[in-house]
Amino acid sequence: xxxxxxxxxxxxxxxxxxxxxxxxxxxxxxxxxxxxxxxxxxxxxxxxxxxxxxxxxxxxxxxxxxxxxxxxxxxxxxxxxxxxxxxxxxxxxxxxxxxxxxxxxxxxxxxxxxxxxxxxxxxxxxxxxxxxxxxxxxxxxxxxxxxxxxxxxxxx
Amino acid sequence: xxxxxxxxxxxxxxxxxxxxxxxxxxxxxxxxxxxxxxxxxxxxxxxxxxxxxxxxxxxxxxxxxxxxxxxxxxxxxxxxxxxxxxxxxxxxxxxxxxxxxxxxxxxxxxxxxxxxxxxxxxxxxxxxxxxxxxxxxxxxxxxxxxxxxxxxxxxxxxxxxxxxxxxxxxxxxxxxxxxxxxxxxxxxxxxxxxxxxxxxxxxxxxxxxxxxxxxxxxxxxxxxxxxxxxxxxxxxxxxxxxxxxxxxxxxxxxxxxxxxxxxxxxxxxxxxxxxxxxxxxxxxxxx
Numbered sequence: 001x002x003x004x005x006x007x008x009x010x011x012x013x014x015x016x017x018x019x020x021x022x023x024x025x026x027x028x029x030x031x032x033x034x035x036x037x038x039x040x041x042x043x044x045x046x047x048x049x050x051x052x053x054x055x056x057x058x059x060x061x062x063x064x065x066x067x068x069x070x071x072x073x074x075x076x077x078x079x080x081x082x083x084x085x086x087x088x089x090x091x092x093x094x095x096x097x098x099x100x101x102x103x104x105x106x107x108x109x110x111x112x113x114x115x116x117x118x119x120x121x122x123x124x125x126x127x128x129x130x131x132x133x134x135x136x137x138x139x140x141x142x143x144x145x146x147x148x149x150x151x152x153x154x155x156x
Numbered sequence: 157x158x159x160x161x162x163x164x165x166x167x168x169x170x171x172x173x174x175x176x177x178x179x180x181x182x183x184x185x186x187x188x189x190x191x192x193x194x195x196x197x198x199x200x201x202x203x204x205x206x207x208x209x210x211x212x213x214x215x216x217x218x219x220x221x222x223x224x225x226x227x228x229x230x231x232x233x234x235x236x237x238x239x240x241x242x243x244x245x246x247x248x249x250x251x252x253x254x255x256x257x258x259x260x261x262x263x264x265x266x267x268x269x270x271x272x273x274x275x276x277x278x279x280x281x282x283x284x285x286x287x288x289x290x291x292x293x294x295x296x297x298x299x300x301x302x303x304x305x306x307x308x309x310x311x312x313x314x315x316x317x318x319x320x321x322x323x324x325x326x327x328x329x330x331x332x333x334x335x336x337x338x339x340x341x342x343x344x345x346x347x348x349x350x351x352x353x354x355x356x357x358x359x360x361x362x363x364x365x366x367x368x369x370x371x372x373x374x375x376x377x378x379x380x381x382x383x384x385x386x387x388x389x390x391x392x393x394x395x396x397x398x399x400x401x402x403x404x405x406x407x408x409x410x411x412x413x414x415x416x417x418x419x420x421x422x423x424x425x426x427x428x429x430x431x432x433x434x435x436x437x438x439x440x441x442x443x
Contacts (some may be wrong), residue, residue, distance in 0.1 A: 002193055003316060004178070006202040010209060010320025017213045017271065021220065022263035028224040029243050032236075035229035 125153060164394060171283060171390045173306040174202035174314060175290070188304040202314055204290075209311040212274040213267075220270070242270065246429070253433045256440035258332070261433060268321065269429040275311040276382060276421030280414055283389045312382040312424075315375065322375035325432050329370070332439040345442075374431055381424050385417050 129149065136145075169190065176187040178200025186203075187193045193200065223239035232240060246266045254261050286309040291302030311317040333342045346363040347356055392413060395406030 002174075002176075002200070002202075003319070004176075004196070004198050004200045004202070006174075006200075006206055006314065006316035007320045007323070009201060009206045010317045011324045013206070013210050013213060014267075014321050014324045017217055018260070018264050018267045020217055021267045022260055025217070025220045025224045026243075026259075026263040026266065028227045029220075029240065030247070032227035032229050032232075033240060033244065036232075039229055 129153075167394065168387075168390055170303065170306065171287065172308070172313075172387070174308050175204040175306045177201050177203045186300070186304075187306075188301070202308075202316055204307050204309065205311045205314040205317050208278060208309055209271075209275060209317055212278070212311070213271050216267070216270045216274055220266075242266070249430060250433055253430065254437045254440075256336075256437070258436070258440065260328075261436045264325075264328070264436070265429045265433050268325075268432055269425050272312065272321075272378065272428050273422060273425035275317070276424060278310045279313075279382060279385055279389065279417060279421060281309060282410075283386070283393045310382055310386055312378055313386045315379045318375040318379040318382075319371070321428075322371040322378075325374065325435060326371035329435045329439045332436065336440050337442070341442075370431075370435055374428065374435075378424050378428055381420055385413075385420060388413055389417075 173190055173193070176193045176196060177184070178187060178193070178196030180187070180192055180196050187196060187200070219235070220239055223236050226233075227236055243266060246269055247262055250262045250265050287305075287307040290307035291305045294300040294305035295302045308314060330342070333345075337345070346367065347353075347359055349359055349363060351359050389410065392406050392410045395402045395409070397403075398406075
């Protein structure tokens with residue numbers, strides 16, 4: 001148990017080691033530790049945020065789907081309505097067209113019957129004339145009654 | 157183990173004597189006996205203590221420096237993990253007892269804890285191995301009588317080492333006391349507490365003793381524990397020379413004491429660190 005200069009040597013070594021540790025060991029280690037702490041905290045916060053955003057997105061998706069459903073229903077009902085409208089409309093149009101066709105058929109028939117009547121009348125008058133002329137051939141000279149015949153013909 | 161040529165007393169003495177380098181009889185050299193060491197006086201050096209102390213301190217520093225240089229905030233590797241574990245433990249201890257702001261205290265605590273622990277750890281190496289090795293080296297390389305090559309491998313069983321550290325802490329304590337409270341404040345604490353200015357002599361005695369006792373108790377606690385532990389290891393080691401039965405019993409004892417000693421060396425390192433932190437806290441705050 002001798003106290004000697006070892007004491008001084010140890011003190012010097014002590015201060016040197018403390019100084020070196022303070023300068024080269026402690027700061028980088030603490031920096032790494034606090035950096036990692038920060039990274040972990042950031043990561044947790046990001047995860048929390050992601051979770052929250054996921055929930056929001058899910059909610060949004062649900063809303064979108066619900067809206068789409070509603071819209072689809074509305075479109076379908078509108079389409080039904082429109083279809084019945086179209087059917088009604090075309091029914092009306094068809095009716096009109098039919099009426100028009102019937103009408104024009106009627107007028108055509110009338111026209112045909114008129115012209116036939118005209119034709120018939122002409123033929124009848126010719127036949128009459130022929131019969132009359134045959135009957136009267138002997139007694140009457142055609143030339144004598146020409147005037148009367150023409151006037152008669154014009155009366156038809 | 158006690159050889160045939162030396163007695164039990166000599167064996168113990170040999171184990172408890174430092175390898176001392178000093179000035180004697182007109183030249184520098186290693187001491188050959190306890191008497192030589194006495195004659196060398198203060199200006200001698202315990203080469204073994206200082207060598208192991210510096211080597212272990214260097215080992216600690218290199219280990220931590222390697223980890224610190226490669227320290228990243230990414231996933232830490234094995235060494236970094238280990239180092240961070242110790243650093244965080246020390247940091248927690250410092251934050252728990254030290255409230256002021258001083259960048260020196262945490263590294264100081266870390267150095268003390270690891271260094272003292274490593275020096276204490278040398279106690280667990282079987283007591284004869286390194287001294288015998290040193291004896292062999294001394295004999296073959298330096299031509300010395302192996303019985304004159306003293307070699308203590310546990311630096312903390314040398315009061316020079318423990319006092320060296322305790323006094324260094326003491327200097328720091330006084331330095332920061334004066335720095336933070338002023339010379340007047342520091343002296344005032346010694347002179348006017350706890351009895352006020354009319355109890356000045358009593359204050360001086362009380363506070364003076366309490367001040368001086370801090371480094372002494374710090375150094376002697378560590379030294380005493382380690383010296384006692386070392387002595388017990390030496391006594392147990394002597395049983396190996398006393399036949400198979402005693403030797404086997406000694407082996408069991410040594411194992412038991414070594415396991416128990418793991419606790420002691422860690423505890424002593426921790427106490428040294430914690431007290432240092434507390435003393436630094438006292439130096440920074442009024443009390």
